[in-house]
Amino acid sequence: MLGSELEFHQGYRSTYRIWDEVLGEAWPIEKGLYESLLQEKKMIAIAIKDKTIAYISYEIFECEVSIYVIVVVPEHRRSGLATTLLNRVMHEAMEQGVNKATLCSFLSSPLWRAMPKDRVEAIAFFLANDWVNKGSSLDQICNIERYESPAFLARKHKPQGMDLGFVRPEETNVLLDFHSRYFPHWYPFYKDFIDQGKYENIVVLRINNLIVATCMLHYPGEIFSGSNWVKLMGPDCGAPSVLGVANEHRGGSLAFFIFDFAIKKLKVKGAKNAFINQSDAAAIYGRFGFSVAWDYVHLSKYISI
Known part of the structure; x- marks a missing residue:
């Protein structure tokens, strides 16, 4: 069980290793480009003994908070880490008076402009957390x-x-x-x-x-x-x-x-x-x-x- 051993880090950390491990085959991206896209965004990472095992990238605007990506390494999935990260961001947004959250904002998202349908488990996770499907689009x-x-x-x-x-x-x-x-x-x-x-x-x-x-x-x-x-x-x-x-x-x-x-x-x-x-x-x-x-x-x- 995970507990007191977890370390929470606020601010950008190099997370390309996790991206490449979890999503690199389906969504390959150069390391330098990946880091340049995310390093200016807000981030919360969870680590064990300073080794990152999960992270969330996001941004809070005047009217909404936009979640760009949540990634958890395979061996620590279904342990509540994604929910913990998401709840922390939602709480931070509410403290700033924001009452709407979007996934992959069209105008500002550094990676996708919406959630790829091939991320079936991720979509199910958000729907289970009372997010609403507002439609679809395509490239x-x-x-x-x-x-x-x-x-x-x-x-x-x-x-x-x-x-x-x-x-x-x-x-x-x-x-x-x-x-x-x-x-x-x-x-x-x-x-x-x-x-x-x-x-x-x-x-x-x-x-x-x-x-x-x-x-x-x-x-x-x-x-x-x-x-x-x-x-x-x-x-x-x-x-x-x-x-x-x-x-x-x-x-x-x-x-x-x-x-x-x-x-x-x-x-x-x-x-x-x-x-x-x-x-x-x-x-x-x-x-x-x-x-x-x-x-x-x-x-x-x-x-x-």
């Missing part, structure tokens, strides 16, 4: 080495005056106004790219010189949401992301045209695979050859004293 991937525009695209109507290309330096204020109006939650991402001068990472679709749709591109070797799983994606992976069409121009084929253009640009830049993190349009991307890479479940819980 998609496609080999684009021989990518060509799908046949159905030739049958789609192209609006008169349509133009596709990278954002121009003189258009940056217009682009930011576009996102401030239509997609304010994406504004910081586009602003960051513009501040870095990464104009060729931003694709725009114009109609009569007016920006009506945008898409961000992440080329091979760049960091993007989900790029920590590059060992699973295959070599030279790029990613299209945050594709949006102005409200008054939806219902047509603009999303198809800008996505096709984006994939071709990734291919030109040397991408052999293209990855879509937390896809919300799986059926659409499937028409371009994308298949499901991983499924996820979204779990959350309201907490109170």
Whole structure:
């Protein structure tokens, strides 16, 4: 039985050994990248004679606490360690006035954006602790080495005056106004790219010189949401992301045209695979050859004293 021999450590400790032992086969990640992703997050670890046997990584925000990962070494599972760690974090959050907990926050999680469905025991653990299944999502991937525009695209109507290309330096204020109006939650991402001068990472679709749709591109070797799983994606992976069409121009084929253009640009830049993190349009991307890479479940819980 475990008891007084347990040591609790608050703050980051190197836990890559445990990750690699427990999850490394299914979710391989480079040690340096793993540690860089977690070292700025809050952590509680449990050790015996200074050897870590379990840990939880998390972050407390103004409105919620986000649990990123809980790992227990196999020989100490079902001994209450995961529950102990989770309860400590919930208590800390409640003391700060937070009443909601999420698993793998979409915007801030360093590893997953939701719980992978292949972690069956972990999902069962959270459900047993009164967490609620709030839905599912998925990642998609496609080999684009021989990518060509799908046949159905030739049958789609192209609006008169349509133009596709990278954002121009003189258009940056217009682009930011576009996102401030239509997609304010994406504004910081586009602003960051513009501040870095990464104009060729931003694709725009114009109609009569007016920006009506945008898409961000992440080329091979760049960091993007989900790029920590590059060992699973295959070599030279790029990613299209945050594709949006102005409200008054939806219902047509603009999303198809800008996505096709984006994939071709990734291919030109040397991408052999293209990855879509937390896809919300799986059926659409499937028409371009994308298949499901991983499924996820979204779990959350309201907490109170």
